[in-house]
Amino acid sequence: MNYKFHNLLGAPYRGGNVLVVNNTLLISPIGNRVSLTDLLKSQTQTLSSQSSSNLRLIASSPDALFLLTIDQNNRATLINLIRRVELHRITFKATVRAAKFSPDGKFIAVGVGKLVQLWRCPGFRKEFFPFELVRTFSDCNDEVSSLDWSPDSRYLLVGSRDLAVRLLCVEKRKGVSRPFLFLGHRDVIVGAFFGVDKKSNNVSCVYTLSRDGAIFSWGFSVPGRQTSDVEMEGGSDPESPGTPGRGGEEEGEGKVKSSKRKAEALDVENGSLDEDGTVLLHTLKWELLKKDYFTQASARVSACDYHRGLDMVVVGFSNGVFGLYQMPDFVCIHLLSISREKITTAVFNGLGNWLTFGCAKLGQLLVWEWKSESYILKQQGHYFDVNAIAYSQDSQLLATGADDNKVKVWTISSGFCFVTFSEHTNAVTALLFTAKNNSLLSASLDGTVRAWDLYRYRNFRTFTTPTSKQFVSLATDQSGEVICAGTLDSFEIYVWSMKTGRLLDVLSGHEGPVHGLTFSPINAVLGSSSWDKTVRLWNVFDGKGVVESFPHTHDVLTVVYRPDGKQLACSTLDGQIHFWDPIEGLLMYTIEGRRDIAGGRLMTDRRSAANSTSGKCFTTLCYSADGSYILAGGNSKFICMYDVADQVLLRRFQITHNLSLDGVLDFLNSKNMTEAGPLDLIDDDNSDTEEGVDKQTQKKLAYDLPGSMPNHGRPVIRTKCLRIAPTGRSFSAATTEGVLVYSMDDSFIFDPTDLDIDVTPEAVESALNEDQPKRALILSLRLNEDLLIKKCITSVKPEDVPAVASAVPFRYLQRLVEALADLLENCPHLEFMLRWCKELCQYHGALIQQNSRNMLPALKSLQKSITRLHQDLAETCSSNVYLLRYLLTTSDKK
Structure with missing residues (x-):
């Protein structure tokens, strides 16, 4: 259960200034977090540290060692960029709109309201208050x-x-x-x-x-x-x-x-030079x-930067146009329109060959090489909240659908979006990858279910109904041949054929919106949940209609099958999670989760967070790969992880600490309450705010839950969708902040499997020195130390792999498969690792099949690594084949 925050997708940029350090490392604020993008490796990572509100300003030291972040509450954090850890915090007493490190790295100039303060830059020395105010200009x-x-x-x-x-x-x-x-x-x-x-x-x-x-x-x-x-x-x-x-x-x-x-x-004589020649x-x-x-009619300058080496000025305007000018002659080199909204940041990199632009309102982040006139980076997030997410079968891709009518597909390893589908004309409500992993299904409020080809990036099939409906749920069987979608307005379930696109059946019976659909992994039974307080099971292929109906006392919000198909979980409006046996039709047990998910008080609430019971429910559920635990999220700042067998809370993940969102604070300050209402909800129309995060009102959609509170202009923290990767090594949550990706903690945790007084690292080294690979490997597996296990695997001779693989006890097999999956990602000895996998599968195949439920996460990780290597090698081999053919044809002509 060692999940920790790994990355944030769906929102590359939301406001504030960006920086480019070391010529290729792009630093950009995302809400109250900081994202680091390597422009050469095309990888992005979001730091786990959070500010108390949305970031307004960031500044980097000249050696790219320290990063200063300042949020809208004027609270500053000094971060060590190398170690990715927070060093110090300080709060300024007025609004900060400018801050910059000195070129020698000794001072930080901060514009605090009308004052300019010089602070000595804190280093690694341990001090009670490391920030030292040197001078103030008023x-x-x-x-x-x-x-x-x-x-x-x-x-x-x-x-x-x-x-x-x-x-x-x-x-x-x-x-x-x-x-x-x-x-x-x-x-x-x-x-x-x-x-x-x-x-x-x-x-x-x-x-x-x-x-x-x-x-x-x-x-x-x-x-x-x-x-x-x-x-x-x-x-x-x-x-x-x-x-x-x-x-x-x-x-x-x-x-x-x-x-x-x-x-x-x-010269010095006139007093124009100092003694050192400056x-x-x-x-x-x-x-x-x-x-x-600048001749831009009514457009204003919203961002600018100057490069001293090239003597150039880049200017961004409020109409989305940017200009590049050579000084001092003021020669316009480029004048291009890159957005339809205001450019909120524009900056050079160190060499001056790349220009970085950001548009806060549209969530755009662009890196433009002005000499070759080409994009180095072009990313845009979702404009509104993400409603649905889906993992591909190999856990390499993540699809997101949002209220802005767009479907985006992200590469999890790099954190980049590589394709955007915008054919939908209304909010996207559900997503699903097919079993073969080559297509993606999406349901929308525009009355269509669309199938997207992930090879040619096109919409190759559109499923419609005789009369326009609003679809809010989606499911497909294991073969991917039958598509089912639940409606919001007519309370029906529509069934189509994937091959022909023809409407096969319409399942009627529900008396409320069908917000949950799921197919059983072991048979052709379809489970559906509705606001009519029932969960129904349908036999889609035999056409018998409703097979079973499970009544509840409150509206059922979502339903999900356990991966083995022997259990069904659903959440209700009263904050409970019910577990049913779909075969016997019996209620197995119930988890009372209202107190677990409770927390956070809205600005409009008249009761404290502890006493408020409205809207405290789970709207999304997701089983783990082995079905031992379940994740639940909803209208709260928490994601709860429960043990299914014991019905106990294992862990709570707090989505964010961002006070710019409503529902994060448990206790509100009574000083902010006025006769006109909460002070934070009163808009000051006369304020002339400049760059920063624009206030975006959250859309009040027709399919919001009954009893949910109106937004009143502030985004409310909530989790709309949860999905666990098939490998079990990570899970993603579609929240108000964006798509949060949590992965297994890679830090050192000593968790021995079978420890004895003789099981020590020294004993493993001794066995390796005595040429006893079997004994060394088993000792390392009992010790369960990752580095020793990998060392023992790579020290086995290729001809000894079958003998060593057959000698591994089955109880250590899962740990060995996890180590092989990790080695396949980084080890250059590809054939050697594949031989290990082959021998393990051949010798332990029957036992693996019998215990497939427990072994599923490790096997999925191994499949993901092999699939990724296969794709990389396929491209390399194809290019080599084409090159050899070309060389042969040219040699024949000569």
Whole structure:
């Protein structure tokens, strides 16, 4: 039962800024979590650490060792990216919209409301309060909106919502009382950046961008020095500090270029250089050299970034268009539309060849290579809640269907979506993979059940009814030849033929929506659950109609068969799980789960979470691969795992700690209650919120449960669907946060199978040294230590594999199969491992068949590993065959 959080699918991006560290590692916030995407290996992983609310801002240290995350409650977390662990936490006292590490990694600049705070970056030293406040700047008249460090970490450019940019000196120096002001913008500052001379690596200019689409270029002159003719190419007098200029474009371009030449003319005598040769920016006389504007009509600048090495600016607009401009000449290189909604983040990678864009409203995350004009990454999540999920038979694929009418198929190992089907015209309510694993079935409220080909990625079959119905449940028999779907409005079950697509039968009898359908794994009996308080069994092939009916006292929400077909489980509206014997028609036992799933109080609740009983029920159930335990989830922040035989709660998984969702807190703060209702539910229409997570109201669907509370504008935490992988090594939950994937904990857990005083790691090593592979393997299996088992397997000689495999006792066989499945994923000795599998199956085949229920998870894992290797080798062999044919044809011509 050692499941832990592994990944989050269905929502690659939800708001906030993204980062690209080490040129190829993409860091993006997803709700209150952080996702890491390797752009070279095409793999994504979500960190298990959570913030108290949705993340607004993330910042990374220059060496990519530390990650600072700041949420909407202004609570910051410092994370070690290498170890994936939290180091420190701190809470700021005002809204934080900008934060950045210094280039030398010693300080963190944080814009806390109107203040700019400098914090010393905590390291690995153990301290009571590791965050040390070094200095505070209180020069801004409104909230800080952007920050940028100079290359030498001595100066800060601070953009504010008061339409000004300030140049701050980090070190306390004599004669520096007030910061230099860059004025002239007519809207909120979106970005301010230092331009650097490539030869001397000194600051040569400053670029400031405002939300109305203006970019100003600023240069400097040395106090006390006459302006040369080269510096005055435009012929006009130098502008006074802090005032905008009125020169033309040609004049401005000349000034920017001459300003870069000035960086080499600075000297120590005039006080423009420090003793170590660095430029003292606060002693320079800055002037506005050039004004440029982005021609995007009414669209505003919503995101921007600057790359110092390439001297380029990338800008994202509120209409979904992005532009790439070469500075200082302001030459437009690219101007493309990549979305229909506002771009909320735009950033360069370290080399400057990749551009990363994010759209919070649509959940889009794009990585664009601007030189070759191609996508490196293109992902988009579901816009609304995920209703249904399904595992493929080999546990490699996961399909999701949501309220946005789309069906997506994800690769679990990489965490990426590789195909999206959008033919449905209403919410997708149920999904199912066929037995042969080459097609996917989906049911929708649009009145159709569609079959998707996973080889050609097309809809090859559509099942309809004479009159339009709304389908909310789906089931298929073991052969995949019969498709059944339950309706919401007419309370009927429709049966189709997979081959012909013809409607075979209509099963009537239910008096409420049919929300649960499941076929027995051992015969052709179909189980259905309905809101009419009954579970019915149907004989689909013989056409006898209802075989058995199990009455309940409350509405039945879902039904599921145990994998061996000898037990049926269903959940009711009163929070109970009933277990039936489908053969004898008897109630075996009942689990009272209302108190287990209880927890979390909605903003509109008038009772505490402990006393509230409304909606506390399980809406989805799922048996484990061996049927020994069952997972249950519903309108709560908990997923419960029960032991079926003893009817006891084994474990509770809390889906999230995100306070941005309703129903997470057990106790509400009475200070937030006003005469108009809860303070969090009152929308401030006058607030001018910028980038971040947009408030999305949850759709109130027609098939919501009776008695469920209205949403009132805040997403409510709930679990809509649960599925366990056929291998038993992981399970997935479709929740308000997205699709959460939990897998077995790979950390070291000492769990010996048959321990004795003589069973030690030293005894295993001694047996290996004495060339006794049988004894060494059995000792390692009794000790149940993973590394020793794998070492003993690989140390067996190929000719000794049959003898050793036949000597393994059956009680250790499951552990040995699990080790072989793991080795097949990573071991390069493919033929050797396949020989092991063959010998085990040949010698222990009869015993494996007799105990298939207990061995099923391990065998599924082995099948998954072999199938994956077969697919990889098939592609390689096919390409080799084509290459050899080509070489033969060319040699014959010569």
